[in-house]
Amino acid sequence: MEVLELARWQFGITTVYHFLMVPLTIGLSILVAGMQTAWVRTGNERYLKMTKFWGKLLLVNFAMGVVTGIVQEFQFGMNWSAYSRFVGDVFGAPLAMEGLVAFFVESTFLGLWIFGWDRLSKRVHLACVWAFSLATVASAYFILAANSWMQHPVGVEFVDGKPTMNSIWAVLTNNTALAAIPHTIAGTFSVAAAFLVGIAAWRLWRKRKEADEDRKVWRSSLKLGTWVGVVAFGVLAITGDMQGKLMFEQQPMKMAAAEALCHTEKPASFSILAVGDVANADCESVKTFTVPALLSFLAHNDFSTEVKGVEDLVGQYQEQYGTNYPDDPALGELAGKPIDYVPNLPVTYWGFRTMIGFGALSAGIGVLALWLTRRDRIPNTKWFPRMTLLGIALPFIANSAGWIFTEMGRQPFVVVPNPTGVDGVWMFTAQAVSNVTTGEVWTSLISLTLLYAVLGVVEVFLMVKYVRGGIEGVMPPKKPDRDDGGDEGKSDDDALAFAY
């Protein structure tokens, strides 16, 4: 393998892995902040228990999100230095802002939240969890603005062979980003929602036959998870539709690839499932189950719009961006070779369907679980916890599939040309890699993957342990003379409320 393939595998593995932790962190941190708000406002012990329990799981997960994020910040320089040089003028800005505005707030206020239970007043302590959780959203905003610029470069001019930023406002309000941000944030909530539903349902079911003083904690969590999941799915559908329409204008090849649409159709039908090899670009061997004219509507709000197929688009792309790669030795094996403008169709086609299908299924499981537990019922069947626990995985898979689709769907470009943008502002992925040895990239690919695998096992092990431990596991037995979180009667010699 060449540096290009290795670097792509590394980026894919590390980013998908990082984005398993991130959505849970974002969605759950906001829900935990909400739980703590409810506790501060009502003084109801149930909300404190919720805050402590879900907050602990949040922390187990957050640590992994942070450390895997450091790799992301440096990976561009290590593996993608040609890309970094080419786009740094515009792409670096949101990344640096993410660090300065979001990461500092996130890390500092998280420390205050974890260790501050007995050192800060209730309100200041609550403000810390909000600062932390909103900073996670801010960081998502900046990194999505950066990613959206790669999908749809705006706010730049082309000077001395490089895109040069001329409007940070345009970069930060890129319509691609404005659609991607609510979509991604809703995706994080659907992860957190399924997490709540899955675990709360299991806790309910496990103690279904005995008295459980914490049953209300789990019922509230389950209800919260279900409603958050339903609303999140609604937002996902609406924003996903917005993204589809933008994609039709901005990245027509990705749109065609999402459907494995070979020939231009007017009106175009939406394929629900396919039997056969979608990679075969002549479409002859594929039978698909379709909804007539729906794709036209998704693309342009009109059931008769023409949607271009892969075959026609290839010609169009060849005309605009060339038929062959430049004869540059830096491109390695690809130098002077024809450019393949068609993304990996099975990946884009099935990625798109996995995203939608699993996302919908996850919200559905939440609703079903809520219905099954209506009016203090707890189903007696084993299938109930099995279903909800398996349901936790669904939005994670849907998120990953969505990202794999959107990133693989823009190949062979790393910066996709903007059809109405400035000429010259695009880059092939093959041109983006560093001039480093395959040995170096192999070393980092293997070592990071192994380390991530080991830590993934440890994280799941700890999660399971804390889920089994329930409320008792996260709340130390109370001292008789002190109410939890209060400052009264505290002396300097007291043990810390929390310590590593």
Add this chain to the structure above:
Amino acid sequence: MDLAIVWFCVIALFWAGYLFLEGFDFGVGMLLPVLGRDNTERRVMINTIGPVWDGNEVWVIVAGGAMFAAFPAWYAGLFSSAYLPLLVVLLALIGRGVAFEYRGKVDTERWRRTWDRVIVLGSWLPPLGIGLIISTTVLGLPLDADGNRVGSAFEAVRWDTLLGAVAIVGFSIVHGAAFLALKTDGELRHRARRLAVRILPVALAPLLALVVLVQVREGEAWTVAPVVVVFLAAAVAWWRLAKGREGQAFASLGVAIVGAAVALFGALYPDVLPSTGDPANSLTVSNASSSPYTLQVMTWVAAFGAPAVLVYQGWTYWVFRKRISTHHIPKVHVPR
């Protein structure tokens, strides 16, 4: 004033801030098996940095991000050239961060011992790698016309960059010991102080050697001043430590590392990554920088963002200002 110069200074300050802040929390991790004689003492040590290590670590992310935004060619050239050392830093930081969070989550000796090892390794390796990377950018390496490394994957590993690596390791140990003397109480506090006094001359020697080496090789007339500051601050730190004035000693060590950063980056200017082959290929403040517009945007962001960071991070240190000793450590409470 040219904003590229401003950003060169800002980045130097981010690195200085990083070395200052994470320097001591690396030191705490490095000294875990040396100063922490039982689990409670080790927990005291870890909890001195518990609320702050993550915020400290963000300084390196922002230093890297600022390089990307303000000097893309520097970011690209340095991090692809020092690929393997940076990889070691990343792997170590990953393990270390998780270790702090996970160490106390299972109540067995074996579990704690495992994570203690990760903390120790994760605290020795990053300063080594960071020191090597910083001295690589200051001392340079052979570059081609595109700003790519010429030579093998180990081009950045030489005796002079290794001196830089050892310099940051040595500084971190002393800084960590002084921090522990400042933040703990009882037996541990005195042990930490005694250790700091004993090892300071040896541990800071590589840092002193590094600033002298860089001054001799590429220094300007004015960078003699920060070099002298480093020597004086090191001496003051030793003296104050010996007198038991932990706060002053810790502050002097801070002056020493900031002085060292000023000396190193001052000598580096106007280059950002000098080419030791053809000097025409050197990356400089002017040929590696982003456009004036981008630098202007970033200046606005930093002008509001950076002071805010100092305020709320400063506040965190205030909130957790109390010394910790063994009786503050609560019983282990984990799910059965």
